[in-house]
Amino acid sequence: MAWRPSATVNMRAALFHKSRIATVPFYAGEPAGPSVKTAIPGPRSKELAKDLDTVFDTRALNMLTDYSRSSGNYIADADGNMLLDVYAQIASIPVGYNNPALAKAASSPEMVSAIINRPALGNFPPHDWADVLRSGILKAAPKGLDNVFTAMAGSDANETAFKAAFMYRRQLERGGRDVEFTPEEIESVMSNKGPGASQLSILSFKTGFHGRLFGSLSTTRSKPIHKLDIPAFDWPQATFPQLKYPLEEHAAENAAAEQVSIDEVEHLIKSWHLPPAAIIVEPIQSEGGDNHASPDFFRKLREVTRRHGVLMIVDEVQTGIGATGRFWAHDHWNLQDPPDMVTFSKKAQAAGYYYRMPELRPNKPYRQFNTWMGDPARALLFRAIVDEIERLDLVNNTANVGAYLYGQLEQLSKVHPDHFQNLRGKGQGTFIAFDTPKRDEFLVKAKSLGVNIGGSGATAVRLRPMLILRESHADILVDVLDKIARSF
Amino acid sequence: MAWRPSATVNMRAALFHKSRIATVPFYAGEPAGPSVKTAIPGPRSKELAKDLDTVFDTRALNMLTDYSRSSGNYIADADGNMLLDVYAQIASIPVGYNNPALAKAASSPEMVSAIINRPALGNFPPHDWADVLRSGILKAAPKGLDNVFTAMAGSDANETAFKAAFMYRRQLERGGRDVEFTPEEIESVMSNKGPGASQLSILSFKTGFHGRLFGSLSTTRSKPIHKLDIPAFDWPQATFPQLKYPLEEHAAENAAAEQVSIDEVEHLIKSWHLPPAAIIVEPIQSEGGDNHASPDFFRKLREVTRRHGVLMIVDEVQTGIGATGRFWAHDHWNLQDPPDMVTFSKKAQAAGYYYRMPELRPNKPYRQFNTWMGDPARALLFRAIVDEIERLDLVNNTANVGAYLYGQLEQLSKVHPDHFQNLRGKGQGTFIAFDTPKRDEFLVKAKSLGVNIGGSGATAVRLRPMLILRESHADILVDVLDKIARSF
Structure with missing residues (x-):
């Protein structure tokens, strides 16, 4: 029919x-x-x-x-x-499927080279990698977040962001970038124990989804079937505000629910036995059923995280790249200062995290590293996507x-x-x-x-x-x- | 010059x-x-x-x-x-860089489509996905391992293999594929606690390397700089035999060192407070400094894991795809029965784990799942690589x-x-x-x-x-x- x-x-x-x-x-x-x-x-x-x-x-x-x-x-x-x-x-x-502009980009000699000559980006980046980043991934960067670490998909984008948060937090606790690791840290970490393996956590929200590898799954709280039988870190979860729709008809009770959630976040930050180095939050909880919160909620979250020295990671894996009528969903919030990290994947086809402070680069090389560290082929595709989004408004x-x-x-x-x-x-x-x-x-x-x-x-x-x-x-x-x- | x-x-x-x-x-x-x-x-x-x-x-x-x-x-x-x-x-x-056969595959309409129409493989596989797998990834499958789960890179190949191992082990403990989760499991797992989050482990070897996300990093024991500040699971490690080279001149003492290691593995399996669902081992510890062990060691390891119902995961991320003079390094071992899972990435350009028993597919859908679940573009490239390896012997x-x-x-x-x-x-x-x-x-x-x-x-x-x-x-x-x- x-x-x-x-x-x-x-x-x-x-x-x-x-x-x-x-x-x-x-x-x-x-x-x-x-x-x-x-x-x-x-x-x-x-x-x-x-x-x-x-x-x-x-x-x-x-x-x-x-x-x-x-x-x-x-x-x-x-x-x-x-x-x-x-x-x-x-x-x-x-x-769109078989988008002609993307087909053109995917047939280019540059793309063919990126596919067949896949680099170990951290060691052997293409000589024009800065240009590729600036004309694509970084052109799309959220306001105030000028650096990027590239990954493969949403899960490892979030997990590498977590790693950056843990290293940053321990650096502060240690007293700065130049303070060396102690012999105790160096020895204990090889047995997966503290103090070398940090006794810290990532705070996430109930009904949130951030991926399904071991670190990301520990922050995912979508459904039991996603988590059953998999070992998890004892990390804290706060209640995500459960709002009533339409939002404009329930403004007062929704604001109250949001305040309860903010208070719970603050309580967990102050009391959890493994202190959170960061919180991670979706602008709209997507896998969990499209749960919304107001810009005011996110501004308060930014305020409470800043006050307690906890990093704020915004997971825009599903919400990013234009779907919400802004390029990034958190653009709707009018934050006084930007999130510390924003993770991306899906519609970007490339993946990774944007970050704000140079100090989020670990103090030594090879701490945030892996063989491929992303994929230039996907970076080229994201560039074509960004161009297409711009061209067609x-x-x-x-x-x-x-x-x-x-x-x-x-x-x-x-x-x-x-x-x-x-x-x-x-x-x-x-x-x-x-x-x-x-x-x-x-x-x-x-x-x-x-x-x-x-x-x-x-x-x-x-x-x-x-x-x-x-x-x-x-x-x-x-x-x-x-x-x-x-x-x- | x-x-x-x-x-x-x-x-x-x-x-x-x-x-x-x-x-x-x-x-x-x-x-x-x-x-x-x-x-x-x-x-x-x-x-x-x-x-x-x-x-x-x-x-x-x-x-x-x-x-x-x-x-x-x-x-x-x-x-x-x-x-x-x-x-x-x-x-x-x-x-080789700019390999002409790979360049041809990368310029094909099939590849262009795979790049610009990236599927969510678990939900919307390409209609010819079985053919793509059979003519490439599965054509290269290790003997006896007829199934594959595709991933992005070595770290998530290993971590999804770990997840399969945990689900399989709990299924056995529960009494079979059809036994439902208990209300306690369903409730506790949402707080990252047992019994829903299993109290199990993966056993790995000192100086081994298996990736750098949270689960894989917990099994990686290469260098402190790879692990410092990152929370880790309290999983056990056995000593990898420290052999003397050239191997043929130190046969007796090397065999003794290997037996010590096997005994330690068995001791850890029997005594670790979080029982291992699997061990993971590289055929040659690569990142850790090219540490070898004999085929006899690996045969004994297979025997001890089988005897204790612990799965054996062979990490061929670096050793696989021909570099050792066999397609898979574990082909050198002449195992009586194959490993339970073999993980691959790097030279394959595609990634994932091969597995032996159909029971390693979890008992319900969406337990081993993510948005992309690998990348058909990389599967097509692996197919071209396998063809080229065959053509040129x-x-x-x-x-x-x-x-x-x-x-x-x-x-x-x-x-x-x-x-x-x-x-x-x-x-x-x-x-x-x-x-x-x-x-x-x-x-x-x-x-x-x-x-x-x-x-x-x-x-x-x-x-x-x-x-x-x-x-x-x-x-x-x-x-x-x-x-x-x-x-x-």
Whole structure:
């Protein structure tokens, strides 16, 4: 079945006086709408999945994807179905499948060289590495954070940031950069014991997600299934404010909940048996179900961390690179002084942490080091992504389309209040979510109607479209959501 | 100064009756020899490094590299110097800089798509992912290990293997795959406490290296500087046998040292307060200084781990992919039954762990999961690397050239016994090392004479050439080593 706009959508479009320009896709060649030809998964996908499962765990399989046929906002599966994709590889495709500008960058001799001559960046950086950084990763740097350490993905971006925090904290405690390690430290650390192995912690928030390696998983508090059986550090967790939506209707009680959380953070900083060297926080808790907090909350968090000499790491792995209608979600906060570190990955395709103070470089070489230390191929791709975002003004696009989409969803939630609860993400670009009681069934129905959507937390549907979403795509999405609600 | 063979080398070449074919590079266009035009670093490199340091820590800088001009076994720097490279990006370049077969693979439409459409592999694998795995990563799989979990680099390859080991062990303790988690486990794990967070460990060896994130660093015992200030798990370490070289002259005392180590492993398995779910071991401890053990040691280790129900993880991140004259270093051991997991990265360019038992897949989806779960672009590159190794018979080449090189070094160590001590790696391809008292100065002199070499441990010089090293390159290397020794 090829997608056709319903009468409802046409009416809504007319009401909003959409300009023609906001409905034209950014790239030619994108399908006019979804097209679902088989059940999903279809027969070919089932056959391929059965075969794949003999060598690769397929129990988390969502769709066997034909990337060569996917285009812009549309993802193609192995049975010829074409879905509007507002999940985008768990929020990690920035400017569309088979984006022509990215294809050009990926075919360049520079990229080919980066792929086949992968350097050990710390030892043998390319002679033009400063230029590559300045024209890409650092061009996108959050205000006030002029340095970067590059990594592979979100987990090790966070973990290397933690390592920087621990080394910085111990340097302060030791009395400065030039103070040598004691013989006791040098000896004990080889047995994984203190004082050489620091007796410090990272403070994180309940329902937060920061990755799944051993250090990052110790700060992740999303779901038991992510953590069961894995040894963890005895690190503290504070309650993330549990706000009521819409935020503007519950201002007073939300502010009170935020203050309780801030007080808990301060209490933990002062009392936890392994003192926190840093806190890590997402601007919007994403994997945990799209939990928001106000700019005021984050300003208070900055204030309390500064006062206690605890570093503030903002995890923008999912929120960064334009999705919230600002390049970085923490740009919404108007902080007096910036976070100490900001981690990034996903839509950047590159990964790492930006940092503020030069002192966050450890006092000796080879303390923050590994063989590859990131990937120049991904740095080149991020540069092309940043250029594309700039050329097409995609952060503003996301802000505008997000406002339009949010308005449509507000209408929809009035028509189907049971199926669209706690709508959230107003003013946060397309970073929008809602709760729905039969969530898993909801997502399956969405596929059959031509839209690929993701869930998070226990009952949330999270929208994570690419930055090239247009109002016309939003209309298709809203129409399908409407149909799903009606079908229950 | 362009490199010219010394009379010594010509004589040696004549003595060894080298066939013409063993001296011809595998690829046209490689320089005939090193060419050193400036001090290293030269003026241009110094200038670029100063600039780079304003945005990127350069204290571990070895050479600012011009990858576009590097070719085959030769690495070019920013001042036009061209060095024979027997360090190869910390042992991670397999088949030469700007290898034409890899360049072709990297320019293919399939690769471009993999770069710009990076999937969340666990959810949205490419429809041909089984084919990509079978024709590349799995074609290279160690005997008996038919499954793979893909990762980004060595550290997370090891850490995801650890996670698999912990989940497997707890599954056995719980009584099977179908036994549900208890409410106590589900509740406690969210506070990072037992019983949900398992009270288990990974046993590793002193002077071993397995990565630098929090779990892997807890098993790494290379140097204090790698570990200081970073919190660590209280996991056990056994002494790695400290053998005397040449091995064949100290057989009896080496066997005794190995038995002491095996006994210590068994004692730790039985007594450590956090029981080991797995041991992890390198076939040759690489970062720790090229410490060898005999096949008999590893067979005993396999026996003791099997007897106690402890998994055996072989870390082939540095030893794998042909460098030792076998595709996997553990192929030298003739194990009765294979290791439970083998981790890989570096020369594979892709990364992950191979595993044996289907039960090492956790009992539920999303327990071993992350957004990217590896990188199809790197899987495609590994496929091209495997094809190239096969086409040019490079594992045999490494065995043969390694034997030739080892013979030359044996001669050299007789001429300069003070500068070439504990020569090791006989029969291990080009995976050769020796100790030298003024190691750091030795490495600097090597550069000035046209060879890029790496160190490891306290006093070791480790040779990590690419698989395309020929006898003619070995001659150049030996000649330079001879000159260095004479210069002291």
